[in-house]
Each structure stands twice: as C-alpha cells, then as structure tokens.
Amino acid sequence: MEPKVSYSLVGAFVVVFGAVLIVIVLWLVRGGPQRSYQNYYAYFSESVSGLNENSIVRYRGVNVGRVRNLRLDPAEPERVRLVLEIAEGTPIKQDTVASLSTQGLTGLAFVELGGGTRESPPLKRAAGQEYPVIQT
Numbered sequence: 223m224e225p226k227v228s229y230s231l232v233g234a235f236v237v238v239f240g241a242v243l244i245v246i247v248l249w250l251v252r253g254g255p256q257r258s259y260q261n262y263y264a265y266f267s268e269s270v271s272g273l274n275e276n277s278i279v280r281y282r283g284v285n286v287g288r289v290r291n292l293r294l295d296p297a298e299p300e301r302v303r304l305v306l307e308i309a310e311g312t313p314i315k316q317d318t319v320a321s322l323s324t325q326g327l328t329g330l331a332f333v334e335l336g337g338g339t340r341e342s343p344p345l346k347r348a349a350g351q352e353y354p355v356i357q358t
Contacts, residue, residue, distance in 0.1 A: 258310040259287060261353045262345070264320040264333065265295060266302045272324060272331035279306050280323075281335040286312045289333060306333060306356065315342035320356045 270292060279287040287308035295301040308314065315338035323334040335356070345354045 259307045260310055260314075261290065262306045262308060262314065262356050263351070263353045264304045264306055264356045264358055266304065266322065266358050267300065268322075270302050270304070270322060270331065272329055273304075273322065273333070277330070278332040279308060279335065280332060281308075281312055283334075286335070304333065305353070308335075313338055314345045314354070314356065315339065316345050317342045318345060318356055320358050 273289060273292065275289055275291060277289040278285055279289060287306055289304055290307040291305040293303055295303040304320075306320070312335075314335070318338040319336055321334050321336065322331055324331050345356065347354045
C-alpha cells in the first residue's frame with residue numbers, strides 16, 4: 223500500500239525552501255548584518271606590496287574595515303593613496319596613525335591603526351578634501 227503524496231505540498235515546500243536559501247546566500251554575500259562605514263584617505267610613501275583591495279583594516283588588532291581602493295596619488299605619483307572603509311563608531315582621532323603590517327607566515331598585508339588618545343579630537347575632513355586623511 224502506497225501513501226498518498228500531495229505533489230502540490232511538496233512543490234510548495236521546495237519553492238519556499240529555495241527562496242529562503244537564496245535570501246540567506248544574498249545576506250551572506252552582502253556581509254551579514256548591515257553596518258555603516260566612513261571613508262578615509264591614507265597616503266603611503268613606501269611600497270604597499272601584499273596589500274590589495276578588500277585587505278583588512280584593524281584598529282589595535284580588531285577588524286574594523288577594509289581597503290576599498292588603492293591607487294597612485296594623482297597629485298604626487300611617488301605616493302600611494304588608500305581609501306579605507308572603516309566601521310562607524312571606530313574612534314578615529316587626529317593623532318591616529320595608519321601603518322602596514324603583515325600577517326603571520328602568509329605575508330598578507332593589512333592596515334593597522336593605532337594611537338588615538340582620549341583627549342584628541344575626532345578626525346574631520348579638511349576643506350577641499352573628499353575624505354579625512356589618516357596620518358601614516
């Protein structure tokens with residue numbers, strides 16, 4: 223004796239399961255929960271080999287963002303201009319300093335932010351600049 227199968231119920235289950243799976247994948251691709259980010263410039267005079275777009279930005283060892291873009295500075299071609307995308311709420315102060323570090327044995331480079339005393343005012347965009355500039 224065969225059990226009665228409702229093909230419309232099975233079809234509905236497959237459609238709902240597929241839709242939920244697509245939503246989860248899209249959410250993960252976007253980066254999980256939405257966070258607000260602020261952009262900053264950082265200019266490096268030395269080589270940034272090993273660093274690429276989407277490299278990690280850390281503030282005292284905690285992941286706070288990523289390198290959104292890196293290009294030669296149009297005004298001074300001997301410098302490299304990085305656009306850093308940093309999570310809102312990260313205490314970027316006027317005395318915050320960006321430096322390049324490498325990770326373990328892999329040699330992958332990332333940007334490490336340090337400094338930023340409590341007494342220092344928050345870093346603001348200067349007149350004529352698109353984004354605030356973090357010192358290196």
